[in-house]
Amino acid sequence: MPDDFERMWADLAPVGRSARSGGYFRQPFTTPERELSAWFVGQCTARGLRVEADAFGNVVGWWDVGTGPALLTGSHLDSVLDGGAYDGPLGVVSALAALDLVRERGVVPGRPVGVSVFVEEEGSRFGLACLGSRLATGATPWESARGLTDRDGVHLGDVVEGGTSSLLDGVGTFVELHVEQGRDLVDRGAAVGVASGIWPHGRYRFEFTGAANHAGTTRMEDRVDPMLTYAFTALGANKQARLAGQRATFGRVSVEPNGTNAVPSRVTAWLDARCSTEAGLEELVGSISTQAADRADRDGTRLTVVAESVSPTVVFDDALAARVAADHEGGDWPVIPTQAGHDAGILSAAGIPTTMLFVRNPTGVSHSPDEHAEVADCLVGVSALADTLERLAR
Known part of the structure; x- marks a missing residue:
């Protein structure tokens, strides 16, 4: 399992990286981000997952087992301008690795499990954060989004087909793992935490x-x-x-x-x-x-x-967060708020029970080339996500 995670992480490391700053430029629908999307599809195919994409560029790899409301995990692969390596991709790589770990344990979930990648989470190209998940949930209609422009005047409608999405139909729970974008876990001495909610925020x-x-x-x-x-x-x-x-x-x-x-x-x-x-x-x-x-x-x-x-304020499902935080070996994980926006917040607002896991960031720096997480903590996160998926998929 450690080799699988580290090998996948090594695959992503050079893509879209600036030789000058060491930061990443993985803006939506540009060559680096499309390369990562193709990589993700290849990883899903190699695991025998059924790949489904919508008209906006969001992608899910489905493990078609069990019945009933699906359990979805994952994150995003795009970055802010000159961003860090972990914001988004850590959640995607960890989701694939956690799925591998669940299978290694011989667990067969009682309901479908999917690994997702949402596009334009950062809003770094078309200016609207969590755009992919907003479009997938219907929170932002395509009619208003298609006219969004990037810094070069290119319209969103010029680079993606658009229309409607059924990608989230039947999803009953969403779990997103993310690098912490602050120092709360460092101060608490914990490798992993659970999100209680997201502060209200805006762009003006x-x-x-x-x-x-x-x-x-x-x-x-x-x-x-x-x-x-x-x-x-x-x-x-x-x-x-x-x-x-x-x-x-x-x-x-x-x-x-x-x-x-x-x-x-x-x-x-x-x-x-x-x-x-x-x-x-x-x-x-x-x-x-x-x-x-x-x-x-x-x-x-x-x-x-x-x-x-x-x-607006996002309050994640209290019962779900408490269950995830307490139902594991080695003691409770801390439940903490976050000031950063996430796709999880959009899905929660759409009525999907949602929770988040955070992995410790030793410096607390994010949206910067200095963003970091230790491999040991990342592997704890993979194990924590696997435990969570196993329990929630029963």
Whole structure:
């Protein structure tokens, strides 16, 4: 079993990796991500799983045994820009390895078991996180998603057929394993944990409009510079989130005309905000927006704020989480919240009983080339997932 996991991990390691940073560029429907998808199909075929794909690019390998509501596991293979190796792929490789381990134990599940890969979980290309699972559950209709564009102006409808999906029909439970994207398990001294829920979060587009002008000949007092409005807004968002004990990040900025010797005419910046409660999220984003509007008035610039996506609080099935956390050898696994969004949250919101397993991340760093998990902890995660699948599939 260890050799199987490590061999699969070695297969994935070079795909889409930057020689400069060591990070990964596995954006949806690009060559690296498609190579990984083909790899996954090959792994499913080698295990005798029936491969099913929908019109959006989501794929499931089915172990057609037993009857009744299916048990689904898996994660995603795409990455953020210059991301880490573990966010997503760890859940896919661990699911395949856990399936192998269940079979090695001689266990024949009482209901069908599937391993899934959802596309565009990160939202790194078309801007909407968990897009594949949103489309598969119907949370986002194809009519509104097909017009989404990437940074080069390519429409989602130009790269994927689209339509409808029956991939999740008959799924009764979903279990997603994921690398922890924080230090909770490190602080607790635990290799594996169980998720209690996901903080509410959203992505908001701030457009600051000013007046383009010459960087050399325009006096400072004569400028209408949207970059200044944005800069004060970013500083203010950081302060307000710190004071509230919440999260606010401007991680993406687009400048027009983007010339070194020109005062910008427009700055577009995307705010990622996450809070422990929905009321807290609304209050935080409202405060940041109000402060930005006040600053725009002083600078003579114009501000538009658009909520591109907002995800409510996700509370995973309490009974399921308690059962998974307690029903194993060696003591209880801790039950912890997460501030990161996941496909599991979308399936949970769609009414599918859902739980998550987290594997310890020694530094807590994620969405970065420094993201990491020790092999020993990963193998504990595989065993934990196999135990969970075995018990839930009875």
